[in-house]
Amino acid sequence: QVQLQESGPRQVGPSQTLFLTCTVSGASIGRADYYWSWIRQSPEKGLEWIGYIFFNGNTYYDPSLKSRVTISIDTAKNQFSLSLSSVTAADTAVYYCARNYGDSPNFDYWGQGILVTVSS
């Protein structure tokens, strides 16, 4: 059974960096089978695909976020992480990690999500 779990601070100050980690169990992220993504959801924008990372470190980032986003992978810990810099209130959202097959938005397993609020 594949499971994903997000972890990290639930509140981040304006202009600071948001950092979240996704811990994966039941599947190895070091295999060339799947891509590993971050997605966020807010009432204003709905679901947004932030980006993904592949086992070899290749990444894709949404162009609107690319200048502020870094997704990294730690195959030894079976984790991947999201860093989003210079956050504003517009970055307040539920952040999900998910697994997708192929570099298309087919997300078959999701974490439960973590609400991150940007506020001082």
Next chain:
Amino acid sequence: QSALTQPASVSGSPGQSITISCTGTSSDIGGFDFVSWYQQHPGKAPKLIIHNVNSRPSGVSNRFSGSKSGNTASLTISGLQAEDEAVYHCSSYTNTNTHGIFGGGTRLTVL
């Protein structure tokens, strides 16, 4: 790129069938067979119910089916049940500078 277009809400009575549309362009839905549908209950993560236009993951009820015509994809739910009340999201691969986009979501109410 703009999100895919879905109706804000649909409704139906138990036992009936409903269809939710998802309209895009030739750069996404019309150009590729990589359309997915997700069901999301309140406070929960989305759940994949259809991928590659009309394929169901293991364990998903055959009451859910997907199709595509031109730039519009559709999700049909037959034999509506109370548990189907949720928000449904579509997504598609796109050959623009983004790899994929979502629809705005459709709230299904079972009357």
